[in-house]
Amino acid sequence: MGTATDIKTFSPQDYKADIHNDWCPGCGDFGILSSIQIALSKLQIPPYRTAVVSGIGCSGKTPHYMNTYAFHTLHGRVMPSITALKLANHDLTVIGVGGDGDAYGIGAGHFVSGGRRNLDLTYIVFNNDVYALTKGQASPTIAKGQKTKSMSEESIMEPINPVLLGLACGYTFVARGYALDTKYLVELITQAIRHRGTALVDVLQTCPTYNDLHSKSWYGEKVDGEDRLYKLDQTDYDPVVHDPNDVAEITQKKAQALLKSQDPTGRIALGVYYKLEVPTYEDFLKEKITALQAKPLVELEEIYHRDITPNLSKMM
Amino acid sequence: MADKSRDTSFSWMIGGPQGSGINVSAEIFAKALSRAGYYVFGQIEYHSNIKGKHSAYRLRISEQPVSSHVETVHLLSALDEETLVGDLYHEFPAHPGHAHEVAPGSAILYDREYRKFIDWLDRSDVLFWEIPYADLLEQALSEMGKPGQARAYRIMNNSMVLGASVGALGFDFEMVAEAMRESFGAKAGKVAEMNVNAAHHACDYAREHFAGKIAHRLPPAPARREQILIKGSQAVALGKLQAGCGIQTYYPISPATDESVYLEENQREHSLVVLQTEDEVSAIDAAVMAAHGGVRSATSTSGPGFALMPEGLGFAAMTEAPGPVVVIYQRGGPSTGLPTRWEQGDLSFAVSAGQGDIPRIVIASGDIEETFFDSFDAFNYADRYQIPVILLVDKHLSSSYQTMAAFDTSKLVIDRGALFDPAKNGGGEFFRHAFTPSGISPRSIPGQPGGVFWTTTDEHDPRGHITESIPNRLAMVDKRMGKMDLAGREIPDEKKFRLFGSGRTPVLVIGWGSTKGAIVDALRRIDPEGQTYSFLQIRILRPFPVEPIRELLERAGKVICFDGNYSEQLARLLRTETGFQPQHRVVKYEGRPFSEDEIVAALEHAVAGGPDRIVVTGGRVIDSDFAMKEFDRMVEMRLKHEKMLPPMVPLPPGYNR
Numbered sequence: 001m002g003t004a005t006d007i008k009t010f011s012p013q014d015y016k017a018d019i020h021n022d023w024c025p026g027c028g029d030f031g032i033l034s035s036i037q038i039a040l041s042k043l044q045i046p047p048y049r050t051a052v053v054s055g056i057g058c059s060g061k062t063p064h065y066m067n068t069y070a071f072h073t074l075h076g077r078v079m080p081s082i083t084a085l086k087l088a089n090h091d092l093t094v095i096g097v098g099g100d101g102d103a104y105g106i107g108a109g110h111f112v113s114g115g116r117r118n119l120d121l122t123y124i125v126f127n128n129d130v131y132a133l134t135k136g137q138a139s140p141t142i143a144k145g146q147k148t149k150s151m152s153e154e155s156i157m158e159p160i161n162p163v164l165l166g167l168a169c170g171y172t173f174v175a176r177g178y179a180l181d182t183k184y185l186v187e188l189i190t191q192a193i194r195h196r197g198t199a200l201v202d203v204l205q206t207c208p209t210y211n212d213l214h215s216k217s218w219y220g221e222k223v224d225g226e227d228r229l230y231k232l233d234q235t236d237y238d239p240v241v242h243d244p245n246d247v248a249e250i251t252q253k254k255a256q257a258l259l260k261s262q263d264p265t266g267r268i269a270l271g272v273y274y275k276l277e278v279p280t281y282e283d284f285l286k287e288k289i290t291a292l293q294a295k296p297l298v299e300l301e302e303i304y305h306r307d308i309t310p311n312l313s314k315m316m
Numbered sequence: 317m318a319d320k321s322r323d324t325s326f327s328w329m330i331g332g333p334q335g336s337g338i339n340v341s342a343e344i345f346a347k348a349l350s351r352a353g354y355y356v357f358g359q360i361e362y363h364s365n366i367k368g369k370h371s372a373y374r375l376r377i378s379e380q381p382v383s384s385h386v387e388t389v390h391l392l393s394a395l396d397e398e399t400l401v402g403d404l405y406h407e408f409p410a411h412p413g414h415a416h417e418v419a420p421g422s423a424i425l426y427d428r429e430y431r432k433f434i435d436w437l438d439r440s441d442v443l444f445w446e447i448p449y450a451d452l453l454e455q456a457l458s459e460m461g462k463p464g465q466a467r468a469y470r471i472m473n474n475s476m477v478l479g480a481s482v483g484a485l486g487f488d489f490e491m492v493a494e495a496m497r498e499s500f501g502a503k504a505g506k507v508a509e510m511n512v513n514a515a516h517h518a519c520d521y522a523r524e525h526f527a528g529k530i531a532h533r534l535p536p537a538p539a540r541r542e543q544i545l546i547k548g549s550q551a552v553a554l555g556k557l558q559a560g561c562g563i564q565t566y567y568p569i570s571p572a573t574d575e576s577v578y579l580e581e582n583q584r585e586h587s588l589v590v591l592q593t594e595d596e597v598s599a600i601d602a603a604v605m606a607a608h609g610g611v612r613s614a615t616s617t618s619g620p621g622f623a624l625m626p627e628g629l630g631f632a633a634m635t636e637a638p639g640p641v642v643v644i645y646q647r648g649g650p651s652t653g654l655p656t657r658w659e660q661g662d663l664s665f666a667v668s669a670g671q672g673d674i675p676r677i678v679i680a681s682g683d684i685e686e687t688f689f690d691s692f693d694a695f696n697y698a699d700r701y702q703i704p705v706i707l708l709v710d711k712h713l714s715s716s717y718q719t720m721a722a723f724d725t726s727k728l729v730i731d732r733g734a735l736f737d738p739a740k741n742g743g744g745e746f747f748r749h750a751f752t753p754s755g756i757s758p759r760s761i762p763g764q765p766g767g768v769f770w771t772t773t774d775e776h777d778p779r780g781h782i783t784e785s786i787p788n789r790l791a792m793v794d795k796r797m798g799k800m801d802l803a804g805r806e807i808p809d810e811k812k813f814r815l816f817g818s819g820r821t822p823v824l825v826i827g828w829g830s831t832k833g834a835i836v837d838a839l840r841r842i843d844p845e846g847q848t849y850s851f852l853q854i855r856i857l858r859p860f861p862v863e864p865i866r867e868l869l870e871r872a873g874k875v876i877c878f879d880g881n882y883s884e885q886l887a888r889l890l891r892t893e894t895g896f897q898p899q900h901r902v903v904k905y906e907g908r909p910f911s912e913d914e915i916v917a918a919l920e921h922a923v924a925g926g927p928d929r930i931v932v933t934g935g936r937v938i939d940s941d942f943a944m945k946e947f948d949r950m951v952e953m954r955l956k957h958e959k960m961l962p963p964m965v966p967l968p969p970g971y972n973r
Contacts, residue, residue, distance in 0.1 A: 017770070019781055048765045053605075056773075064770055064781050069762040071608065072772035072782075074631050077601045080593065084602035087563055087589055088609025089763050113594035291587045297562050298610040298761060304560035304730050306586050311554055312722045315544035316351070 012037040015047055017067045028179030028205035029058055032126055033065055035177075035185040036095065040068075042190050043093075050093045053081045055102035057133045059126035062097045076107030078123065079114035086119050089296040090282045093122075093193060100127040104140040104160045114198055115169025119281045122192045122199045126179075127162060128207040129214055136210030150210040162202040163261035163273050167254045173199035174257065174274040178229055179206060180216055184270060191272060197280050204268070223266045232260065232271030241276040250276065323841055324535045325378035327386050328485075330477060331414055332395025333963040335367035337474035342373035343717065344499050345478055348491040349377055350545040350719045353537040357833075358717035359385040361908060363410070364570065364655040367965040370398050372414060379535040383683055383718060383833030387913045387935035389414060390422045390532040391484065393477045396963045397430045400437060402953065404960035409950040418442045421531025425480050425522070427473075436957060445526045447480050449473060452521055456514040470966035472514045479515030483522030485534050489515075544722050548684045548713035549574035552616070552643055554723070555691025557586050560730055561641070562611035565591045565599040570655045571711040572616045572645040596621040600628030603640035604704075607632070608771075610761035612695050614641040619649045619662050626670040632704040633674040633796060635771040636749060638733060638759060639698035639705065643691070646710040646829075648907045657907030658711040660829050660880030663889065666706050667858050673793060675800045677701070678858040680708040682814075682832030684718045686855070692728055693811065699733035700806075701799045702756060708857070710880070712830040712909040734758040738766035747778040751791060755798040804859035812861040815868065817850030823923060824872035826898060828854045828886050831878045831910050838915035849919070857889065866894040876900040876922045880910065884929075902930045911935055 015037040023029050040050060050068040054060040056075035063070030069092075073081045082096040103111050103125045114123065129142040136150025140160045147154035166174040173195040177185040185203065192199035206216050221228050232239065237260065241253050257273040286292045291300055328345070332338045339360055346358045357376045363369035374385050392414055394400050402413030415437045418424055423443035426434070427450075434444050453476060454466040462469070475496065482492050493512045500508035553575045556564065566576040580590045593599040599615045606613035617625065622644050632640065646662045648654025653661075666678050677697045681687040687709055694705040736746060736758040748769035750757040757778075760767025770780030775792060777783045816836065827835050832853050843849045852868055854861075869875060869890070877887045877898035882905040887898050900922040904910055913935040921930055921937045931938050 046765075048768050049763055051762050061782070064772070067768060069768055070770040070780070071605070071635070072770070072774065073605070073635075074601065074627060074773055077597065077628075077631075080598035080601040081605040083598075084563065084565070084591070084605035084613070085609045085762065087591065087602075088606045088611040088613075089761075092609075092763050109594050110598050113598070285589065288584055289587050289589065290584075296763075297587075297589060298763070300562070300587055303562055303587050306557050306560065308554050308557055308723075308725070310585075311550075311557070311582070312544055315546050315550070316542065316722070 010041050010044055010046065012041045015040050015067050017065050017070075019064055021065055023058060023061070024209050026206075026208040027058070028128065028207065029062070029126060031179040031182045031185065032124065032203050032205065033062055035182045035189050036124070037066070038182070038186045039189040039193060042186070043193055045093045045193075049091065050095070051085055052095050052097060053078060053085065054096070055098040055107065057099040057102060057131065059097050059099040059102065076102050076105070077110065078102060079107060079110035082121050082123070083114065083117065083119060086121055086282070087297060089298045090120070090292070091296050095193070096121060096123040098123075098125055099131075099139070100125055100129065100141045100162070101131050101139040104162060104165065111165070112169045115166065115171040117281045118170065118172055118197045118278070120196050120198070122189070122201070124189065124192070124201045124203060125162060126205045127202050128205040128211055130207055130210045132207050132210050146213060148210055149212045161261055162200070164258055166200040166202070167257055167274060171200040172197035172276040172278060173272070175199070175201045175272045176268075176270055177201055177203040178219065178270055179203050180219070181229070181270070184231065188272065195275065196277060226267065228266070229268050229270055232269050232273070237271075239272045239275050244276055244278045323386070325376050325380075325382055325386070326532055326534050327388055327390050328375045328377065328393070328481060329372055329389045329391070329414060329417070330393045330395065330481070331370065331372040331399030332474065333368050333398070333965050334362055334365050334371045335965040336395055337471070338371060338373050338395060340499060341474045341478040342375060344492060344495045345481070346375055346717055347495040347545055348487070349375070350543060351495070351540070352488065352491055353540040354378065354719070355381045356545065356717065356719045357382045357385060359712070359909070360715055362656050368963055370403065370411060372399065377534060379538045382837060384837040384910070384912045387417060387911050388419045389417045390419055391481060391530065392418050392424045393481045394424065394426045394430070395473055395477050397433045397960065398963055400424070400426060400430060401433050401957070402950070404954050404957055405962050408947070409954050412950055412953060415439055419532065423484065423526065423530050425477065425484060443529065445484065445522070447518060447521060449476050449518065452476065452517040453514055456510070456517045460510055460513060465969070468969040469510070471968050472511050473966070475511040475515040476518040479518035480522040482515070483519035484526040484530065486523065486527045487534060489519045542722065543719045545717055545719050546684060547715060547717045548687045548709060549715070550578055551684050551688040552691045552707070552709065553578045553582070555688040556614055556641070556695075557582065557588065558725055558728060559692045559695040560612050561588060561614050561695060563589045563591060563603065563606040563613040565593050565602045565606075565613070565615045566617065567593050567596045567599050567621060569618045569621045571647055571714045572618045572621065572643070574714060575616045575643065596624040597628065600625040600640065600642065601631060603642075604628055604632045604635070604637045607637040607639035607698065608635065608762070612699070613639050614643065616643040616645065618645045618647050619665070620652060622662065622665065622669070629670045629676065629704050630672065630674055631773055633670070633676065634773045636702040636757065636796070637704070638702045639695070641691070641694040641698055641705050641707060643707045643709060645714050646708065654907040656711065658830075658880065658909040659905060659907060660710060660831070660885070661905075662708065663828070663857065663881070663885040664883070666708050667889065673797055675703045675796050676858055677703060677705045677800075677803055677856065678708060679705065679856055680829045680854065681713060682829060682853050682855065684713060684716070685720050685723070687713055688723050696731040697803060697807070700731055700756070701803050702733065702759065703799055708829060710830050736760035736764070736767050738764075741766070748780045749776060749778045749792070751778060751795060755795045755802055800859040804861070807856065809861065809864055812856040813865065814853045814855060815850060816853070817846040819850045819852070819868055820871065821846065821848055821850045822873040823849045823919070824868065824875045825849055825851045825878065825919065826854065826875060826886065826890070827851070827878040828857070829880070831880060834910040834912050834915045835878065837912040838919065841912065842916055842919070854886065860889065860893045862893050865890070866896060869894060869896040874899055874923070876902060876919060878902045878910065878915070878918070880904055900926070900928055900930060902932060904932050906933050908933075
């Protein structure tokens with residue numbers, strides 16, 4: 001049992017569950033999993049103060065590989081799940097993980113509302129363009145006209161741009177990572193967890209089994225003589241809204257993020273696209289329910305001793 | 317016909333367009349009557365509409381406890397002509413007005429403006445009491461320095477109609493004025509006084525002209541006593557507050573929303589988080605995860621919303637979440653159906669919703685008082701058995717007001733169920749889904765050191781990891797479903813069902829949910845000594861109390877089962893669970909709750925050798941051709957008269973269109 005005098009430090013190993021991992025060899029998910037574990041150890045958040053919550057699919061198995069409170073919930077329902085867990089205990093570090101179909105397809109309605117609420121949450125989306133666990137159908141992020149080897153016909157729908165969607169829904173931190181660049185992904189996830197507000201990290205993830213289009217070698221290709229993948233923080237791009245009260249600045253920062261996310265050259269920018277620090281949902285809630293300023297909801301003993309007599313008196 | 321001589325209650329109705337404030341007036345009156353010591357049951361019927369469509373509010377006022385409404389009206393207070401003559405502007409009229417419900421010798425209060433419509437009513441046996449509302453309003457406004465503005469202040473007609481009723485009935489106006497001031501609130505001091513003054517003028521006029529002339533009178537008020545006037549949605553909410561509910565989630569839907577709105581109004585005072593979600597899928601999933609998070613949680617919805625929730629019910633059951641509590645306010649279905657009308661159409665759905673074998677507890681509250689205690693108990697069951705608990709209520713319970721003694725909370729004890737204690741774990745590993753003799757695995761709370769656990773909606777092993785092993789599957793299904801057997805053994809019989817009467821009478825009446833109020837009142841009327849009828853109220857539908865119910869059914873003579881749906885859902889459940897088929901099934905499925913009169917009519921019909929299946933509406937048993945005949949009659953009624961304009965709801969003075 002942990003006490004205040006403990007000086008235990010947590011290594012990435014402390015976040016690893018002792019269980020066989022059944023992802024395909026070479027799966028991009030491994031990179032995301034280890035990045036989450038390393039980020040948590042960098043932040044020294046105790047495993048028991050952390051909850052990892054997933055939807056359904058290959059990404060859905062992530063919590064099983066974490067030595068934290070771990071919830072493998074329903075397809076598309078990551079956002080309602082992490083929202084409520086955070087409301088129950090705002091001292092927990094709550095990380096949602098899900099696939100692109102989970103977040104932008106079946107869970108799209110929840111994804112929208114999650115951005116509007118802006119609780120202090122981290123949502124990591126494993127984006128591989130396919131529904132892998134059901135053997136490779138098209139996901140909402142696959143481009144129009146594309147066909148992976150697992151699809152019988154090419155897609156005739158426009159893809160969702162996760163960065164644009166995140167910006168439109170009000171996510172206050174929008175980043176894009178690459179599963180096979182774990183060093184950089186650790187950095188992005190660390191920033192996302194530190195961010196006060198709901199942070200979206202869309203992670204480009206290779207699926208060696210079903211997505212033959214966007215493979216490790218494709219991501220490693222040159223476009224017009226330059227690396228397809230590049231890092232925003234190695235350019236003069238500034239994602240931060242410096243004055244949250246400046247509506248024009250917010251619009252400008254969102255606009256530049258949109259432009260970056262749809263680069264006509266085909267190059268893909270990794271890094272933080274957008275960051276805005278504003279009061280969170282919990283901040284507003286604490287103004288309404290002042291007891292939450294001292295303790296999280298789960299620790300409020302007084303709610304089990306409520307006196308409803310004043311309510312009844314009003315009915316007399 | 318039933319012997320109605322024992323019923324000394326008085327039935328008052330106010331009717332008018334939605335948005336005109338008839339509910340405000342009725343609730344003010346009900347409050348004043350409650351304070352005077354009367355027992356009151358208030359029941360509203362309204363359309364899914366904001367302004368203009370017809371609504372009617374009944375108050376049954378009695379010197380004895382009442383828990384239902386009757387079909388007859390002793391004083392009808394009409395705010396508009398539609399209340400008198402019915403809907404004459406829709407191609408297929410929505411209703412025939414309420415004049416036909418007025419008992420002979422009773423009275424109708426109406427505005428002088430609507431005099432011409434009186435001739436349309438073929439009622440020479442009732443008293444027509446005309447009130448010059450516009451003149452009285454002009455007098456009232458002149459006194460308050462606003463002469464010549466009666467048209468602009470027509471919005472106050474609802475207060476005047478109430479005042480006229482109070483005067484005609486000889487009730488104490490000051491008590492009504494006090495309730496009216498409270499209703500408007502301190503901020504609306506001047507507006508409140510204007511309404512009180514206008515109502516006073518109408519009251520004086522009616523007192524002078526009509527008092528004492530009505531055949532039915534208000535019974536004498538019993539002694540004043542401490543009682544509350546409460547509606548079901550509030551009682552459910554108070555049960556949740558008493559139980560320590562920490563998070564309520566909801567998506568707006570009639571008729572469930574009232575409860576969540578009441579909780580929202582109380583969230584600061586009682587430290588309750590109310591989360592309005594993007595849909596009902598999110599509402600239940602958030603409630604499931606809040607329960608996992610260690611907080612008591614609930615969600616409230618209606619049939620169409622619950623239709624989106626079975627997935628979440630399975631989530632809760634599979635991951636053994638301690639909850640949530642799901643309150644279903646039934647309304648007319650299927651689909652959007654009748655959004656603001658009553659039906660008991662979700663019994664079968666509630667007991668079976670979801671894919672696969674989902675353990676659950678389903679409670680059906682019979683009256684408003686029960687909703688409070690059931691709502692409280694639901695959280696104990698959720699924590700103790702770590703399963704979802706459904707509380708089935710309905711529109712009638714939700715929106716009806718009833719007087720009763722304030723709830724006695726002194727015996728209510730919160731039971732959080734088996735919690736993981738690392739100190740007692742002997743340093744061993746914690747398995748969230750551990751196999752235990754009772755089937756209940758102690759739970760830790762996320763954030764608790766040493767309590768880290770895994771869980772998944774996939775089938776899982778004791779540690780919470782995915783497995784498809786055969787023995788594990790067998791053991792886990794047995795564990796989850798066995799919790800229903802455990803609940804069945806532990807929950808006392810009196811919470812599962814209630815028997816009114818000896819159970820050894822010639823007739824056993826069976827019902828569930830809000831039919832209770834009408835059945836209890838009806839039996840008190842026709843069989844006060846309990847010689848002919850007993851009443852069995854089923855209170856817990858899952859786990860079904862098979863043995864005691866079968867015993868009661870087998871020793872009963874004639875069994876008559878009441879259901880507020882077409883498909884006899886309670887009768888079907890009885891048949892499935894006990895193999896017993898009630899000889900008579902009485903159903904009502906037109907969207908309005910059973911009245912006391914309908915229970916009486918159906919019982920007498922059944923006892924006199926009526927058919928196996930009996931359908932009631934409008935206070936009587938109907939034949940299979942009733943609907944088409946009545947439908948045609950209402951169309952003829954409309955064609956007979958000049959087409960009426962839809963009612964105009966007056967806007968507040970100065971309102972800028």
